[in-house]
Each structure stands twice: as C-alpha cells, then as structure tokens.
Amino acid sequence: MNIINLIKIALNAMKRNKFRAFLTMLGVIIGVASVIAMLSIGQGSKESIREQISSMGTNMVIIHPGQEKRGGVSMGNTSSQSLEGRDLEAIMDNCPSISAVSPEVNNAGQVVFGANNCPTTIFGGNENYTYIKKIEVENGHMFTTQEIKSAAKVCLIGQTVVDNLFGEGADPVGQTIRFKKIPFKIIGVLEEKGQNTFGQDQDDLLLAPYTTVQKRITATTYFRTILASAISEEAVETATTEIEEALRISHRLRDSDENDFNIRTQQELVTTFSSVSDLMLVLLGAIATISLIVGGIGIMNIMYVSVTERTREIGLRMAIGGKSKYILMQFLCESILLSITGGMIGIALGIGTSSIVKNVMGWPTIVTTDSILLSFLFCSFIGIFFGWYPARKAAALDPINALRHE
Amino acid sequence: MQNNAIIEVRHLKKDYLVGNEIVHALRGVDLSIYPGDFVAIMGASGSGKSTMLNILGCLDKPTEGDYILEGINVKSLNKNQLAEIRNLKLGFVFQSYNLLPRTSALENVELPLLYNPVIKAKERRARAEAALESVGLADRMNHLSNQLSGGQQQRVAIARSIVNDPVIILADEATGNLDSHTSYEIMALFQELNSQGITIAFVTHEPDIAAFTSRNVLFRDGVIIKDSLTQNHMSAREALKAMALETHPEG
Ligand SMILES: Nc1ncnc2c1ncn2[C@@H]1O[C@H](COP(=O)(O)OP(=O)(O)OP(=O)(O)O)[C@@H](O)[C@H]1O
Ligand SMILES: [Mg+2]
Numbered sequence A: 001m002n003i004i005n006l007i008k009i010a011l012n013a014m015k016r017n018k019f020r021a022f023l024t025m026l027g028v029i030i031g032v033a034s035v036i037a038m039l040s041i042g043q044g045s046k047e048s049i050r051e052q053i054s055s056m057g058t059n060m061v062i063i064h065p066g067q068e069k070r071g072g073v074s075m076g077n078t079s080s081q082s083l084e085g086r087d088l089e090a091i092m093d094n095c096p097s098i099s100a101v102s103p104e105v106n107n108a109g110q111v112v113f114g115a116n117n118c119p120t121t122i123f124g125g126n127e128n129y130t131y132i133k134k135i136e137v138e139n140g141h142m143f144t145t146q147e148i149k150s151a152a153k154v155c156l157i158g159q160t161v162v163d164n165l166f167g168e169g170a171d172p173v174g175q176t177i178r179f180k181k182i183p184f185k186i187i188g189v190l191e192e193k194g195q196n197t198f199g200q201d202q203d204d205l206l207l208a209p210y211t212t213v214q215k216r217i218t219a220t221t222y223f224r225t226i227l228a229s230a231i232s233e234e235a236v237e238t239a240t241t242e243i244e245e246a247l248r249i250s251h252r253l254r255d256s257d258e259n260d261f262n263i264r265t266q267q268e269l270v271t272t273f274s275s276v277s278d279l280m281l282v283l284l285g286a287i288a289t290i291s292l293i294v295g296g297i298g299i300m301n302i303m304y305v306s307v308t309e310r311t312r313e314i315g316l317r318m319a320i321g322g323k324s325k326y327i328l329m330q331f332l333c334e335s336i337l338l339s340i341t342g343g344m345i346g347i348a349l350g351i352g353t354s355s356i357v358k359n360v361m362g363w364p365t366i367v368t369t370d371s372i373l374l375s376f377l378f379c380s381f382i383g384i385f386f387g388w389y390p391a392r393k394a395a396a397l398d399p400i401n402a403l404r405h406e
Numbered sequence B: 001m002q003n004n005a006i007i008e009v010r011h012l013k014k015d016y017l018v019g020n021e022i023v024h025a026l027r028g029v030d031l032s033i034y035p036g037d038f039v040a041i042m043g044a045s046g047s048g049k050s051t052m053l054n055i056l057g058c059l060d061k062p063t064e065g066d067y068i069l070e071g072i073n074v075k076s077l078n079k080n081q082l083a084e085i086r087n088l089k090l091g092f093v094f095q096s097y098n099l100l101p102r103t104s105a106l107e108n109v110e111l112p113l114l115y116n117p118v119i120k121a122k123e124r125r126a127r128a129e130a131a132l133e134s135v136g137l138a139d140r141m142n143h144l145s146n147q148l149s150g151g152q153q154q155r156v157a158i159a160r161s162i163v164n165d166p167v168i169i170l171a172d173e174a175t176g177n178l179d180s181h182t183s184y185e186i187m188a189l190f191q192e193l194n195s196q197g198i199t200i201a202f203v204t205h206e207p208d209i210a211a212f213t214s215r216n217v218l219f220r221d222g223v224i225i226k227d228s229l230t231q232n233h234m235s236a237r238e239a240l241k242a243m244a245l246e247t248h249p250e251g
Helices: A003-015 A018-055 A085-094 A145-149 A159-166 A210-218 A236-250 A266-309 A311-319 A324-360 A369-395 A399-404 B049-056 B079-089 B105-114 B121-134 B150-162 B180-195 B236-247
Strands: A060-065 A098-113 A116-125 A137-140 A154-157 A176-179 A182-190 A205-209 A225-230 A261-265 B007-018 B021-033 B038-043 B064-069 B090-093 B168-172 B199-203 B215-220 B223-229
Touching: A003 A018, A003 A324, A003 B105, A018 A266, A018 A324, A018 A369, A060 A236, A060 A266, A085 A098, A085 A225, A085 A236, A098 A159, A098 A210, A098 A236, A116 A159, A116 A210, A145 A210, A154 A176, A159 A182, A159 A205, A182 A205, A205 A210, A225 A236, A236 A261, A261 A266, A266 A311, A266 A324, A266 A369, A311 A324, A311 A399, A324 A369, A324 B079, B007 B049, B021 B049, B021 B223, B038 B049, B038 B180, B049 B168, B049 B199, B079 B090, B090 B150, B105 B121, B105 B150, B121 B150, B150 B168, B150 B180, B180 B199, B180 B236
Parallel strands: A116 A205, A154 A182, B038 B199, B038 B215, B090 B168, B168 B199
Antiparallel strands: A060 A225, A060 A261, A098 A116, A098 A176, A098 A225, A137 A182, A154 A205, A176 A182, B007 B021, B007 B064, B215 B223
C-alpha cells in the first residue's frame, strides 16, 4: 500500500462529506488562528518593549538617590537628596568604564508663548545629556559648557511643545518662551521620539542646562538622578561596580553602611520586561492551546461517529482486501488531513487576524515562523492523537459483522 | 479432475456460540469447485449458505475441516494474508451492492486495485474502465452511485468484483433486492462472464434464478444434501426475450 493511494482514499472519503469535514476542522481552525494571533500580539508587544528600552541606550546607567527599595518601602526624604555635584566629579574621575556623565533634574510647570500655553516638564542636564539618552538635536544646537556654567536661560524643546505653542511645522528656534515666568531662548528642537511603551509622550519636554533649572526654578543643589554612559554594552557591569565604589567614597560610607543610592541599568530593565512579557506570552499560548485541544476533541468526536456510520464501508473495504492496518491508516490519515487542512486555514486566518489587529487597532504584532511551525506540528500531533482511538476502533472491526451492520 | 479444483472443502464445520448454546451452522461439508463452474447454492433460510460463502470468501474461518483455495490451505493464513487473498483471488457481490456513497462508478470499481500496491494509477483506471464496459456501463462511468438504479448499482458491484481478475466470484443473493426483469439481466451478465471462463458461486433462494446456473448445490441444516448439474439449463437472454413477448405479444 503506498502512501499516495492512502491519501487518495482518505481524500475521497473527505470529499464525500465536505460540509462535515469543514465543521470538523472548525475547532482546529479557530484554535490555530487564536494561537497564531495571540502569540503574534504577545511577541509584538515584547519586541516593541525591547526595542524602546534599547533605543533609550543600552549603555545607559541610571543612578537614583536613596536606598534600594526593600519590599516596596521607600526610604526617608533625606536620602533622596544624596546626589550632588561632587558625585558627578567622583564618577568622571574614578570610573574608566564610563564615557559620559550627566546630572538630571526636572520640574513640571506651564510653558507660555504669546497667547498659547501648555503644561510640560523641564529637564535639566549637562552637555552630555542628549548623547547619553540618545536623543538627536534636529534643528539648532545643544547648549555649551559655557552656557551651563553661566546658567544661561536657553533651552531645547520637544516636538509636542513645538506643536502646542507654535503650531505644526513651525520653526521656533530663536524665539523666547516662558517657563514659570522665566524666559528661555530656544536654541534647538529635539528629534521626535513618540510614545514610550507606557504611553508617555517622550516629546513633551523642555531641556535646559541643569544649573539654570536648579538656580532659577527649583532652587536646589541635588540631582534627581545621575545618568552615565558606559564605554560599551559589555562594560556596563564593570561601570556599575566602579560607580558604586566611587560613590561610596564620595559619600563617605563606612563598610557597615548601606548604599544611599542605587544603580540601575537599561539591561536590567530589558531583562525584567522580557520576563514579564514572556509570562504574558506563556499565558496567551496556554489559553490558545486549550482551544486547540478542544478542537482536537471535536475531531475525535466526529471521527468516532464517522467510524460507526461507515461500518459497512469499512466491512466492504476489508472484504475487497483492505488489511486492518490500511483501515487504521486511512482513518488516521483522514484525521491528520482534517487537522492539518484545518491548521493551514487556521494559520492563514491567524495571520489575517494579526494584521487586522496591527492595522486597525494599532497594536504591534509579529507572526513568527516559530509559532507557525509550532501550531503546524501541534495539529499533526492532534490529528494522530485524537484520530488514533477511532481509527483503532475501525481497524478492529470484523468484516462480516461490519458488512451486516445496518 | 480432482487436482485442478479451484476450491476444495473437506469436512467443513462451523459452530457459533450464542449465549451458552452452540449453533452448528455447518456440520461437515465437502465441496469442490472447478474452473468455469457456475454454482448455485440453494437451501432454506438458516441452512448455512451464507456461512459457507463467508468461509469460501476468507471472511470467516471454519471451526473444523480444511479449505484449500488454489492449493493453499487457508487455515494456515493470518488476518493480513487472508486480506491479501481476498484482494488478489476473490470477488464479492452483495445483496445490498455496498457501493461507496457519493462516489463515481469508476472510483467504486477502482477500489480493490487501490489496495494492491503493485498496480499503478494508469493501469488501475484502464482496468476499471474495461470492467465497467464489460458490464455494459461504459456510458455511466462518472455517475455517482446514488445516481444509478438498483440494477445499475449491482452491475457496478459486479464490475468491482471482476476488476482484480479473481479466480472466483462469490455472490450472496445478488439478485435479492431486484425485480425479476432486472434479476434476469444480472443473470444474463453472469452467464456472459461465465462463458468467458469466470468461475462463479452464487447463493439464491429462487429456483428460477438457479436455473440459469450450470450446477446446483442444495443445503439443509448445515450439510449438502444434493449436488447436481442443473436440469433444463436456461439462457437468461432467451428468458428476457420471452418475457418481452409476454408483455408485448404483438411486438
Ligand atoms: N454470527 C453468527 N452468530 C451466531 N449464529 C449465526 C451467525 N451467523 C449465522 N448464524 C447461524 O447459523 C445458521 C446459518 O446461517 P446462515 O446465515 O448461513 O443461513 P443462510 O442459509 O444464509 O440463510 P438465509 O437464506 O436466510 O440467508 C443460522 O442458524 C444462523 O442463526
Ligand atoms: Mg444468507
């Protein structure tokens, strides 16, 4: 018995009952389509989170003031003021794995130009700020060390602020805007970054020398954070240790003292988020798998009914020389064909659904070959697994009794 | 004569266990069938005709005794070997046709050859077409089984039984579901096939159908009580002509 004859026999049997074949496949079609669609949504959001985090610079190291949060309890107020100018120098002087350092301060407030005003946040940094955060200056230029030293009232603005104050497409460079009544001269526009994964608008900001922000707006001397850039991605870990040592000395901490600062890297963030989205992916996959199994049970059910219904046909096939194993293979072949055909349709439907989700709802989706391969294998497995019992039943029939069956 | 028998049955017995009672369906049958025989197996209901035919068809095994088909003692064969024998050496015609539903005549006839790995698609088709031609259904090859009349369906079944070139065709009440005119047509077809040298064993209740065969075997209570050449052997074609004259005496 060759496989082509077997497939031909199984196909003929399926052709005789097209509608039922379709109904049988429906469970698998829906199962596979949901596997593909779910995994593509999961995979898509995972990728986009990864991309966004790494677009912020995987070399970046962020130093927060205060002890590391333990069990969700944040430490006292004083410790959140632990980062100051001397720490900046300490890092620059003692950390060979660090290529650039910038302080970061911020303050929320209203920005005004002429009759227009909008709420926004002013960030303060030094000349390295845009380099570390991987933001390009699109129009105009970054502020200079001279401007930092003199706490000059200059700023760069994000695209959202441009749109809100000047209207879309306007060139604001050279204009003067007021933030909390203090006039700032616009010296540049920052490249558009869009929303981040958490839905925050990354273009809704003013960027000014940190000295200006500290002296004229917040009237403080400490930093919200210190941002640093390691010389390479591989150097991030060494950089972290170097910074820790430098800051402990700079803060005069004794061996028994805990750090009054904590260091975060972008890489940690990537790992945290991928493990979260991996979990999501597993959950989505599990839900979809259950629906696929339900589809498989549907196949088994119909195959079982079909064996009973076609008892006489089976008897005839045996009488004219169909060996038991051919009967077994025929029914197995039918259930595999059903589940694989269903799987193919399901894959097409899943890809379609995921592109609809992408285009209509704007969610990032990625259909991976892995998920296609996986559901395809799973379908064949379901075909064999759920087809086996009915096929065994068919093959075990006695030809005379089967022929007599009414 | 003894040595060239296609089928030799010796002291065949078949018991069925129903509940805790034993039914002796066959109680010691001896029978030889020779090439070119056209045997009618007759007998009252329950006399063991179908049981006999199932054993001859290798669908069932005897409880006792030997069945030798073309020199092979069937007793020694396993299930798969029996299936192979059925595929290569035997043809079946059933009372209820047993065609695959919603399947073309041609595909139905091809079916036994599909289970024979040696035969390629082209040969399979050619042989199925030839078989359908020889039963007079050349113009119905692509009709679905449910688009054919009872007589036509039985012809397709006969074509299916001869397509593998069997040593014997076994028919169990093949005309049982048909009216007498159609039955005669089927008998005419069997006679034609027999005249081409095909051996046929044919179970029937009706003496007028048995009259078209060449040998009558009579069963009673699981044994053969009479085995004789058919008295006043008739041609089914002639019978059909006579029948036509009766209904239209002027024509
Ligand atoms: N599968 C079976 N189980 C038990 N008894 C059976 C079985 N098949 C046949 N018999 C019995 O064996 C005997 C012979 O049955 P068989 O079918 O051979 O009769 P038959 O001559 O073909 O009758 P009919 O002309 O009515 O078809 C009957 O008494 C029947 O009840
Ligand atoms: Mg019978």
